[in-house]
Structures are given as structure tokens and as C-alpha cells.
Amino acid sequence: MRRKLAAGNWKMNGTAASLAEIRALAEARSAPACDILICPPATLLARMAEALGEAPIALGGQDCHAATSGAHTGDISAGMLRDAGASHVILGHSERRADHDETDAAVRAKAEAARATGLVAVICVGETEAERDAGRTLDVIGTQLQGSVPDGATAADTVIAYEPVWAIGTGRTPTLGQIAEVHDFLRARLADRFGAEADGMRLLYGGSVKPGNAAEIFAVSNVDGALVGGASLKAADFGPIISALE
């Protein structure tokens, strides 16, 4: 049985004032029936870890470098994320793939660094609207999955997030049938590669998940939770999404 996961991606949002949101979330969720993960900007990680104390909310980075240290101005290593209180890291988000030309090979190298450091890698895959319109969705996702997930990945150290690029921040979502098709495909491809281990790997859906559509998305086959952007910033929005998963 896979434990569900509600993951929030704060992207480039949040300052010290936003710690009030995480405190409110922690107060309302003292014994959640699913895992909760917040990935704030790196500048907030350590303060958020301190604000959370023993609360059952995990923290993650939004990217890491493949190297452990060195001359990489502006970058952050997996070890630094751990040091700041993170247990997870989002890798290969479509915004990073687009803004920083991250290839599948680069994402895989980062995922290897994350695993070696003891961080859970939340690896994102997803098609653009043009790719979906051209009937290439499963091709694209299969290639990203194969190229981005390291050999030896396990259910304990790897989570896959299906995030159609055209659904992120747009208010649009695929049909439930389209989500099921992709998640069933991901499970089958992971099973081809990792055997029985794939049964335990959690598959998140991401892209315009809101309190109003969360329950129906979570009822779809092979959806083990969500990666949530905009609606994770406020406890008042993220709370009901978590409730829909519990």
C-alpha cells in the first residue's frame, strides 16, 4: 500500500512573512493520514525547519546541483539542502527544464546526487500542449522517464510527478481519463525497469490542482498524491487538498 503524498512547490515565492502559513498548516495537521511535503525557496528552508520543529511536515528543495561542492556560483548541492533541513528535492520541473535547458541526463545526474546524499528525488515529467496535440504524450513521457530516473532508483528514494506543462499555473487540467492513461503508463514503464519495486513508487499528478478538483483527481488509478504549485502557498487552500487525500 503506497502512502499518499501531498507536496507543495512554492517556486520563487515566499519570504519570512510566509512562515505564518506553514505554522497554520502545522497546527491544523498534527497527525495527518498522508505524507505532507513543502518545497519552499532555498532561502526559507532552514527557517521553515526551525518553525516546524517536530511537526509531521517534510521539507524539500526545488533543485540541486549534481556536484557535491565547488565552483558553481548560485547553485546548491544536495548536501546543502539536507544541512538546511530538507529530506526531498524536486528535480526536472518543467520550469527548470525550460528556463535552464535541463536535459534528461542533467536531471538524472542530479537525482543520482540526491540519492547518494539521502534525499528523496521528486522527478517531474510532462508533455507540452503541442506534444499532446501531436499525439506524442506517452512517447515524450516515456523518454523523459527513461532518461531522468537513475538506475537503482527505489520506492524509498524516488517519487515521479506527472505534470503536463500546459496545465501548470493555467487553471486547465487533463481529463481524468488522460491522467489515468499517463499514470498507468508510468507504472507499467517503471515495472518494466524496476520490477516489483515499481509497485511502491509514488506517482503524483501536478498541474492546477485546487481544493475543488483534488478529490476527483485523487480517485484516478495510480494517482498517489499531488505536486501543487499555486494552491500550496496558503494553508487555507493546501489544507483542503490534503484533506481530499486523507
Ligand code: PEP
Ligand atoms: C507546479 O508548479 O508544480 C504546479 C503544479 O503548479 P500549479 O499547481 O500552480 O499548476
